[in-house]
Amino acid sequence: MADEFTPNIVGFLCNWCSYGGADRAGSSKLDIPPSISVVRVMCSSRVDPSLVLNSLLWGADGVLVAGCHPGDCHYKEGNYFTRRRFAQLEKVLESLGLDPERVELAWVSASEGQRYADVVNDFTEKIKSLGPNPLKKTPY
Amino acid sequence: MASEEYRIGVYVCECGPNIADAVDIDRVIEEISPLPGVAVVKRHKLFCSGEGKEFLKQDIIDENITHVVVAACSPKDHEATFAGVCKEAGINPYLYQIVNIREGCAWIIKDKEAATKKAISYIRAGVSRVGYHVPLEQLELDSVPDVLVIGGGIAGIEAALSLASPIRKVYLIEKTETLGGTAAKLAGLLPYQGEGPGAIKSKIDAVGENENIEVYLESEVEKALGFFGNFEISIRPHEGDPVELNVGAIVVATGFSNYDPAEDKKWGYGKVDNVFTALDIEEQISSGEIKKSKTAPKKVALIHCVGRDEVGYCSGICCNYLFKIANNLKETFKDANITHFYRDLCVPNKNDEAFFNNLKEKGIEFVRADVSGVSKGKSGIEVAYTDESGEKGSLDVDMVILAPAVKPGEDTERIAEMLDITIDETGFFEEEHLLLGPVNTAVDGVYIVGCAQGPRNIPDTISQSNAAAGAILSRLIPGQKLLPEVKVSEVLESLCTGCQTCVNVCSYGAASYDENKGVSVINEAICRGCGNCVGSCPSGAIRSKHFTETQLHQEVIEALLS
Numbered sequence: 162m163a164d165e166f167t168p169n170i171v172g173f174l175c176n177w178c179s180y181g182g183a184d185r186a187g188s189s190k191l192d193i194p195p196s197i198s199v200v201r202v203m204c205s206s207r208v209d210p211s212l213v214l215n216s217l218l219w220g221a222d223g224v225l226v227a228g229c230h231p232g233d234c235h236y237k238e239g240n241y242f243t244r245r246r247f248a249q250l251e252k253v254l255e256s257l258g259l260d261p262e263r264v265e266l267a268w269v270s271a272s273e274g275q276r277y278a279d280v281v282n283d284f285t286e287k288i289k290s291l292g293p294n295p296l297k298k299t300p301y
Numbered sequence: 302m303a304s305e306e307y308r309i310g311v312y313v314c315e316c317g318p319n320i321a322d323a324v325d326i327d328r329v330i331e332e333i334s335p336l337p338g339v340a341v342v343k344r345h346k347l348f349c350s351g352e353g354k355e356f357l358k359q360d361i362i363d364e365n366i367t368h369v370v371v372a373a374c375s376p377k378d379h380e381a382t383f384a385g386v387c388k389e390a391g392i393n394p395y396l397y398q399i400v401n402i403r404e405g406c407a408w409i410i411k412d413k414e415a416a417t418k419k420a421i422s423y424i425r426a427g428v429s430r431v432g433y434h435v436p437l438e439q440l441e442l443d444s445v446p447d448v449l450v451i452g453g454g455i456a457g458i459e460a461a462l463s464l465a466s467p468i469r470k471v472y473l474i475e476k477t478e479t480l481g482g483t484a485a486k487l488a489g490l491l492p493y494q495g496e497g498p499g500a501i502k503s504k505i506d507a508v509g510e511n512e513n514i515e516v517y518l519e520s521e522v523e524k525a526l527g528f529f530g531n532f533e534i535s536i537r538p539h540e541g542d543p544v545e546l547n548v549g550a551i552v553v554a555t556g557f558s559n560y561d562p563a564e565d566k567k568w569g570y571g572k573v574d575n576v577f578t579a580l581d582i583e584e585q586i587s588s589g590e591i592k593k594s595k596t597a598p599k600k601v602a603l604i605h606c607v608g609r610d611e612v613g614y615c616s617g618i619c620c621n622y623l624f625k626i627a628n629n630l631k632e633t634f635k636d637a638n639i640t641h642f643y644r645d646l647c648v649p650n651k652n653d654e655a656f657f658n659n660l661k662e663k664g665i666e667f668v669r670a671d672v673s674g675v676s677k678g679k680s681g682i683e684v685a686y687t688d689e690s691g692e693k694g695s696l697d698v699d700m701v702i703l704a705p706a707v708k709p710g711e712d713t714e715r716i717a718e719m720l721d722i723t724i725d726e727t728g729f730f731e732e733e734h735l736l737l738g739p740v741n742t743a744v745d746g747v748y749i750v751g752c753a754q755g756p757r758n759i760p761d762t763i764s765q766s767n768a769a770a771g772a773i774l775s776r777l778i779p780g781q782k783l784l785p786e787v788k789v790s791e792v793l794e795s796l797c798t799g800c801q802t803c804v805n806v807c808s809y810g811a812a813s814y815d816e817n818k819g820v821s822v823i824n825e826a827i828c829r830g831c832g833n834c835v836g837s838c839p840s841g842a843i844r845s846k847h848f849t850e851t852q853l854h855q856e857v858i859e860a861l862l863s
Contacts, residue, residue, distance in 0.1 A: 169860065169861055171857055171860055171861070180375075180377075181377065183404065183405065184375045184377060184401075184404045184405075186404075186409060187375070187403065187404025187405060187408040187409050188404060188408065190408050190409070191409060192409065192411065193409035193410070195410050195415045195416075195418070195419045198422065198423070198426075198856075198857075198860030198861075199401075199405055200426075200853055200856045200857060200860070201376070202832065202848055202853070203788070203830055203831055203832055203845070203848060204831035204832055204833060206806075206831060206832060206833035206836045206837075207831065207832025207833065207835055207836050207845060207848060208836055209835060209836045209838075209841075209850070210836075211841070211850075212850070212853060212854075212857070215854065215857065216857050216861070219857060219858060219861050220861045221857070221860075221861055235831075236808060236829060236831035236833065237733070237743060237808045238808055239808070239831050239833045242806055242833055242836065242837065243836070246836065246837070
């Protein structure tokens with residue numbers, strides 16, 4: 162049987178909401194595919210667009226950035242900045258010949274375990290349909 | 302030198318059966334042990350137990366461990382616990398990384414093989430990352446317990462009285478020549494028209510008698526710099542030299558202003574005789590002037606919602622105070638016909654509705670209508686209106702009382718700019734969170750109370766003043782050191798181009814521009830460590846401590862390698 166493509170997704174989660182949502186998914190023992198590797202940051206606004214680009218250049222098939230819902234940012238308005246940077250990042254990705262669909266911005270609160278599971282599962286399916294990252298290279 | 306070598310200790314928690322059943326820990330140990338820098342990989346059934354913590358501490362000491370990785374539960378559960386153990390074992394707590402293999406792995410991946418692989422990947426990331434950790438130190442700052450209260454109305458007075466004590470001085474700054482603000486001018490207090498000025502006067506007297514409250518009348522705050530626990534304040538009296546003060550927190554109680562009915566001709570204010578605002582009448586009732594007027598009013602119109610369309614919100618207090626005034630006039634002038642013209646009634650509190658019903662029993666009339674004009678009529682004043690059914694009508698009266706909308710205080714913008722706090726779309730000071738932080742602001746240590754935050758009545762104002770006082774009392778304790786966030790941002794001056802993007806994006810005013818050096822500077826005492834400035838810096842000149850580019854990159858690389 163041919164190996165099914167298992168995507169490698171890097172997920173930057175904000176400490177206060179989305180990481181809490183991931184924890185809630187964990188304590189609710191929901192099924193989350195191993196495709197996602199979580200990197201905790203204090204705020205989604207910490208996610209420098211270059212972190213996303215680097216992840217793709219190092220071979221990530223998809224990058225998820227998740228933060229508090231708009232209006233609920235622990236740092237007041239960090240996620241608004243994230244949203245703006247993301248809109249620009251998508252254009253940069255296009256100009257580099259990368260499919261903007263490979264990056265996803267999601268809002269997940271600390272109580273939304275099921276939503277976190279849905280976001281990760283849906284994004285994993287989406288990346289599966291897109292196939293492996295064409296830029297994938299072997300690190301080192 | 303041996304002491305400079307990396308000896309990373311990796312400690313895998315079984316969490317009872319939680320991790321042990323889902324992840325093959327023996328295989329984890331087998332795969333992690335050969336990684337560069339890893340000195341030991343050990344397992345324990347429950348590292349967060351007393352015995353587990355003792356084991357961890359002793360092993361760090363015995364094995365001369367320099368960096369610690371604990372693979373266990375979510376950092377939300379025990380990151381701080383193991384940081385404490387590292388400290389006890391003599392290791393800087395920032396030379397440690399917790400790896401979440403329970404919520405992030407054991408509990409969500411049902412296939413043991415896949416879960417084991419994931420755990421190995423996460424622990425590799427932790428080992429990789431911890432190699433790039435640097436020791437960080439907790440700053441300890443002296444704090445000033447004293448408090449500045451801006452505004453000597455009922456909101457400021459109440460806050461000052463709650464805060465002042467032999468161990469805490471309060472500086473109460475008032476722009477005008479007297480304390481008491483609007484409340485002192487009122488003819489009676491809602492809802493039962495208590496003594497009014499008398500009740501406020503006793504508060505003002507209490508301020509005067511309190512030796513821990515220093516009152517500055519006819520003075521304004523000119524400058525405020527600093528952060529929670531340590532603000533430098535400059536007060537400018539209208540006459541005389543500026544006064545410099547040092548305080549730990551600031552309460553903004555600057556009150557409100559009123560919509561000026563003269564802005565719209567239709568209200569007749571300032572043009573037609575005997576057209577007053579509610580405050581004009583309150584003062585006339587207080588001073589007894591209203592009784593002295595030669596002709597007692599026979600027909601009075603009270604008009605609600607004056608300027609409501611212009612400000613765009615319901616002030617929420619006008620209906621009640623107009624009821625109070627109507628009642629007062631009815632008691633003074635028993636034969637007077639009193640008519641309310643209202644669009645909507647706002648009668649929310651537990652005692653207000655009974656009061657309203659009582660007015661109707663006394664014969665006071667209520668007409669739901671839009672008032673289209675107040676003008677000089679053939680016999681007195683003509684109030685023209687369109688009622689609910691769309692029919693036009695008019696009423697001749699000899700006195701009109703307008704309830705103008707409550708607007709932000711005149712100094713709101715200046716004070717917001719000075720304190721670096723924000724104003725919302727209504728023009729009032731903006732709270733940190735409408736539901737969860739109603740007296741807090743964007744700046745830690747600066748609180749907004751009373752009508753400075755939005756239109757409200759006296760009991761709600763007093764509640765807010767005490768809420769702010771309580772928040773300050775619980776946090777600003779004399780002699781206690783302030784412990785600011787450790788994982789803050791820092792500017793790498795050699796890379797900074799001075800574009801000031803960070804200054805613009807920082808929600809806390811922690812980033813500023815040093816004109817001499819031409820670079821940005823981050824005040825570590827104010828920075829909360831969100832990293833927004835890092836994400837925005839076009840030249841990569843800002844590093845967020847403990848979440849550096851390199852540290853995060855290690856996590857990404859390991860995720861993609863395995």
